[in-house]
Amino acid sequence: NAGVTQTPKFxxxxxGQSMTLQCTQDMNHNYMYWYRQDPGMGLKLIYxxxxxxxxxxxxxxxxxxxxxxxxxDFPLRLELAAPSQTSVxxxxxxxxxxxxYNEQFFGPGxxxxxx
Amino acid sequence: GQxxxxxxxxxxxxxxxxxxxxxxxxxxxxxxQWYKQRxxxxxxxxxxxxxxxxxxxxxxxxxxxxxxxxNSSLHITATQTTDVGTYFCAASSNDYKLSFGAGTTVTVRx
Numbered sequence: 001n002a003g004v005t006q007t008p009k010f011x012x013x014x015x016g017q018s019m020t021l022q023c024t025q026d027m028n029h030n031y032m033y034w035y036r037q038d039p040g041m042g043l044k045l046i047y048x049x050x051x052x053x054x055x056x057x058x059x060x061x062x063x064x065x066x067x068x069x070x071x072x073d074f075p076l077r078l079e080l081a082a083p084s085q086t087s088v089x090x091x092x093x094x095x096x097x098x099x100x101y102n103e104q105f106f107g108p109g110x111x112x113x114x115x
Numbered sequence: 116g117q118x119x120x121x122x123x124x125x126x127x128x129x130x131x132x133x134x135x136x137x138x139x140x141x142x143x144x145x146x147x148q149w150y151k152q153r154x155x156x157x158x159x160x161x162x163x164x165x166x167x168x169x170x171x172x173x174x175x176x177x178x179x180x181x182x183x184x185x186n187s188s189l190h191i192t193a194t195q196t197t198d199v200g201t202y203f204c205a206a207s208s209n210d211y212k213l214s215f216g217a218g219t220t221v222t223v224r225x
Contacts, residue, residue, distance in 0.1 A: 033212075035215075040217075040220075041217055041218075042121075042203060042215040042216055042217040042218050043158070043203070043205075043215040045212060045213070045214075048212060058212065090157055090158070092158075102163075103148065103160035103163060104148075104158075104160065104213065105160070106157040106158050106159070107157065108156075108157050109157050
């Protein structure tokens with residue numbers, strides 16, 4: 001199993017450009033998450049999904065959009081990139097049920113710089 | 116989501132010494148998880164605590180959940196260079212969203 005994979009690893013965008021960060025997991029997890037991590041800070045939840053076709057906002061959703069058409073994929077879309085979106089983006093997945101909440105598996109991250 | 120505060124933000128430790136990092140919340144938590152992130156890496160799950168007063172050990176690491184389920188600690192004995200990194204606590208209340216603390220970044224002096 002590859003676990004959680006993310007592409008690209010690095011990207012430089014100009015202000016106002018758009019891009020999609022890709023995330024794929026092969027563990028058949030129902031929950032998927034997008035976080036951003038600013039230097040020296042913890043992780044802030046952007047969006048999450050509890051299953052295909054269902055997404056919801058986290059703490060810092062402004063400027064981002066997501067979709068979840070399959071169990072495996074959870075792409076994050078940045079529209080009109082701004083310097084404030086310079087960060088490291090992590091995708092994560094977990095298998096959780098009403099009976100219990102399990103660990104999150106993280107991808108290697110995408111380092112995004114907006115100039 | 117739950118707000119969790121972690122202290123200290125930085126921990127500089129002499130190799131072989133012990134240290135503790137703390138995670139505190141103003142509200143009762145359903146569970147708490149701990150993650151470790153090596154420099155330049157991604158967070159990796161260490162452990163989950165669910166029960167009041169629970170204590171779990173992983174070799175030199177001891178994790179504790181407070182009796183009131185509002186705080187947690189991670190104690191590392193005989194620190195080694197392999198312990199370098201940032202340790203995050205993450206908590207949830209009654210949903211499947213985790214709120215991460217800001218982390219304790221550990222450096223080790225050989």
